Amino acid sequence: MATNAYVEHAPGYVDNVGPKVVTSRFGDPESYKLERSEATGGYGALRAVLQMKPDEVHGQVRDAVLLGRGGAGFPAGVKWGFMPPVWPRYLVVNGDESEPGTYKDRLLMERDPHQLIEGCLITCYALGLNTCFLYVRGEMALAQERIAEALNDAYEAGYVGRNIMGTDVSIDVVLTWGAGAYIVGEETALIESLEGNRGMPRLKPPFFPAAKGLYMKPTIVNNVETLANLPWIMLNGPEAYKQFGSEKSPGTRMLAISGHVKRPGVYEVEQGKVTFRDLFYGDNYCQGIRDDNDLKMFIPGGGSAPWFFEDQLDLPLEAADVGAAGSMLGSGAIVVMDETTDAVRACLRVVRFFARESCGKCTPCREGTTWEEKILQRILDGHGRPEDIDLLLDIGSQISPGPYPVAAFEAAGETAVPFPPKQTTICPLGPSSVAPITSAIRRFRDEFEAKIQAPEEVPA
């Protein structure tokens, strides 16, 4: 069997002007190979780390204020500190990227698997654990292939496994994969899936994964992009890392900007330093809205995030600012919609995602998301009832007791409701379905009403 039996042209990433912390090898079409990684410093950080005390490594990650890149933005160094002094303990890498609009972890896994593996090993070393599970989304066949090949080569080279680089340190990294379930991106659902169960989130409290996770043992679940930052941080130090980005959010982020822009792509951007306007209209980024149309709305952080509008264009990409303005940066997924977009149709599409992906554990989400979808579908099909708009808001308030986070609407004199929402469910999936509904109805209620009063001809 030929190695790497299929070669896929690799689109997505746009090489831009800023510093490159995690995408430095993306320009090389063979960046996934061990010799290419080694030639550009791969596993150099691990070599240095093995000469340090684990405590010092943990301290440097804490000092770098490495914020989690999976969506919640919690500092990784602090999360690591939540582990009680109990062994065995596990590291689980969350590569189950599936939030609508998110496209970054797949690139990191396909194009630089050795950087990720090195990040895993640094984490294992810092925390004193010797088993790491790298969980890749089921649909990502190429990422699984690249990581499998990378692990085989790294074991062969003595970078992973028994007596790493000739030291007494032994750590295994095991590739594992899912089978198609968005909810498994939630950390406790991921742990359930890794235990061989249906991927349903666990109630927390009482137990958080850092204390009782995989097999009820202390477990750290980190996102792929978070760990991919570690080799750079350990080679260059936390102070150098903090030169990038803002004081509150150091470093860079990978942002996937899709939808109605002229140059959609995945950009590595310094956190807090650019605004949405820079991203959408800047020459270094998306270069404007397609056909020079007007912007209608945009999703700043994945399908779960409340929508933003032109009023929010000048916000910096800073988690706290975006949160106060009523949404979140989430997983770095920005979806831009121009004036030709049908708000009801876009809203239905996002809601349908949550209805399909609800795991069914909590009643408000299982039933509520389905009702939301059906009502939106009948409005779009021309069978809407005048009371449907308020009914949608009411169902939303049963899943997420209001007021739900939403952006300010200055023209109507309405202020922002800050993120995050409240929830009547175990995990945030159900409440996420309310985001497009609240955002769309507040801003475009007239479009909903028009569809209810004057049904359009809908193609079959």
Add this chain to the structure above:
Amino acid sequence: MSRLSPDNVLLAKEIIGRYPRPKSALIPLLHLAQEQAGYVSNDAMEHIAELTGVTPAEVLGTCSFYEMFKREQVGKYMVNICTNISCQLNGGEELLHHAEETLGIRPGGTTDDGMFTLEDVECIAACTEAPCLQVNYRYEYRIDNDGFDKLIDDLRNGNRYDIPHHGTLARIRQHLDPERAAGIESPEVTGKPQWFADREPAPESEKETA
């Protein structure tokens, strides 16, 4: 109908050995069964239950939760068209409509010749390359109606050697050589790894390991 083949039983045992508890191997083993037969049969699930020491009902319970596992025969090629928001904005729904007309099936359906199964799927992480689709989990980017027709022709004519039959995901597997492995930590073991204990700053905890 189809239990795992002898070769796959060996592979299954190797996979089970990578996890601290055998049940954790369920998803990889279900993928293995699907790779062998194109779908997951009841016999395969019973066989997996025997191999992992759980009940067949537990295997079915896990299998039925995950969308990628098909419990009846599907087409040789699974054509998954994304219609989630970024693709919708760039014509994903129109592409799905075109696919329905071209193939003469609705999402979830299989063509009479058993070549294609069509699915309307959620975000597959190629949002900047919308509209996109996967054939047996291999990507096609920025695809229009003509591109779709060509893709279908190529698949029918056997010109896409790069796309394996349904069920095969990664064609390179991780091989954990016992000689090189650290040894997967069992949850029943207590005590920290010796290398970590030796590097700790405070000597207090040495009592436990002694």
